[in-house]
Amino acid sequence: MITTIVMLILICLLLGIVVSATLEHSIDMWMSSEYDRIVYVSNLYSRGGSSMISDLQAEDTAFVVTDAQGNVLEEHGTNTCVIQGYNVSILDSEGVKDITVYFDRDNKLLTVDKYGMTINLNYAFMTLFVPGESDALFKGGSAEFPIWIGRPIDGGNKIFIAKSNLFITKTDVLFFTVMAVCLIVLFFVILMILVIKIITGISNQKKLKAIFFNDEVTGGYNWTYFRVKGEQILKKGSNAKNRFAVLDVVFVKYRNYCVCHSVEEGEKKLNAVDQVLRYFVGKNEVCGHYASANFAVMVRADNEEVLRNRLNDLMNRLTSIDRVHRIAFHIGVAYVDPDTDKNGNFIKRRDIFLENDYNNACAARATIDDSDDSGIAYFDDKLVEEQKWIDSVQERQASALANEEFMVYYQPKYNPQSETLTGAEALIRWQSPEFGFISPGRFIPIFEKNGFITEIDHYMIRHVARDQKRWYDEGLSCVPVSVNVSRAHFIEDDLAEQIRDIVDEEGAPHNLIEIELTESAFFDDKKALVNTINRLKEYGFAVSMDDFGSGYSSLNSLKDLPLDVLKLDAEFFRGNADEGRQEAVISETIRLAKALNMRTVAEGVEVREQVDFLAKQGCDMIQGYIFDKPITKDEFVQRMNGIGTPS
Ligand code: C2E
């Protein structure tokens, strides 16, 4: 569009130049020839003086002779000259000539001033278009417009000024008038085109904006708008000293909501969320729908308390969009701090990474992913450290396994009555060359998420089986050792066979290996689980339910699952609950296990009275710090040899 406009302006300018140059050239040529004529006549006058008057009259030239000061010395013909000369430069075939021109009192068309000679356009139009004026002026086809041209004579003591008539025909005037009108029309056409282009440009821009920035689902703004507008806000000089917060707002379990109601209903809810957010954001703030149930929001965060209050308020508004069903939202918050120079002065933000900031907000939000309740999580350095830790663990996991950096620790289980060793649980430790000794809480959850846990489970089973085989061969008083098998592993159909094969490869007796399943695994496909447990038992492995009572009630699972051992979670023995109630729950659980032909293991026992109580209730084993922490292989061998055993 710009090139078209520039082209049109150039054409207009060019035409203007051509017309005015043509006009100027015609006048210059005429003046040049008139000047030559006057030079000739003035020479005659100089040579002949008054004797030449009759000749000069024959030349039909009115003239005036003045002295250098402009006083009239002599006049011929009618003197209508205004004796005030203007120097004018004209260009003819011989080059530039400077001549002195005088205005004629009767000449209404041409005016002379110090800038040169100009045409009185008003008068030109008048004479052309006002019939009476025109006819009077153009008597005989052309009109006469006198000016006077002067030149010094007698060595500059006198000035000879002679009258010269410019004859202009109606066609001349018409030609130049038409040219001028054309120019004006062209100018207005260009102006119109410009205006139209600007208007259509603005409306096209609006349409484009609507296409690019509109979100199809919510009808509000989309992610692109959020980014463009957000960056504009952050870049503004007036916002240089302001702190902002980028939020990731998520409708928790949106897909479930759509399943229960309908996708259409779900989208209506997203629309309502969008409206709440748009109402929530103020000046210099922005929001947009990211994707699915995620919304990106950027708000001012200069005052921490104000922000927290606003977010709580936002959460209330969001959860109130559905008053019939319970809906929840998670909000992740990441801060965008102001930029400063090396002296600590605020500077306009240059490098803006809104996508990274939003990603950080998402990372903060992901920390509360597991919860179904509404919540707000803030991104901080701990989270960055956490992410770095996850990355380095994942980077090293394979080599750590290959280099046998993972070690098996054994936590003994004792009979509470006899306080003799009756079993143990194998617990993993990581002896890393870079990070040192690491407890499972720091890496097992990472492996559970990335699936590496199945390798770990195999590794532990193999090492425990290997140890048991050696100890058995050495004639030690071996006890069953339980190995944790993660929930992720239970999806595999042939899990029982995998375990059997590993144990067989190492040659350990099956009755020395027990498999611990976590309670949460029991939520999955129950039929498959029962099948796997039955096959494990068939192969001679005992199967235990770990952490019983820690999560949701799994009494129902107990009914269906043919388990051998029930491990009471450490939580049974913690907290400030009423002692009577606590003991009632523990004793009844043990009774229930017995009724189901299951042995019981109490985990996390740290207090002597609890041992006594458990012994009285007939609990089969105790695994807790009161007797032993998880210990090394060598220490465990000592326990089997009766060294360091409580009794
Ligand atoms: P878990 O299977 O429930 O293991 C018992 C945890 O309780 C162990 O922590 C143990 O040291 C701790 N414990 C035992 N008695 C007491 C006590 O009296 N007081 C206190 N405060 N703690 C006690 P650990 O070894 O840190 O293991 C933590 C969790 O890591 C385990 O919980 C298990 O879920 C997982 N884990 C450990 N090793 C493995 C493994 O080889 N495979 C799998 N899949 N998970 C493992």
Ligand code: CA
């Ligand atoms: Ca366990």
Ligand code: CA
């Ligand atoms: Ca446990």
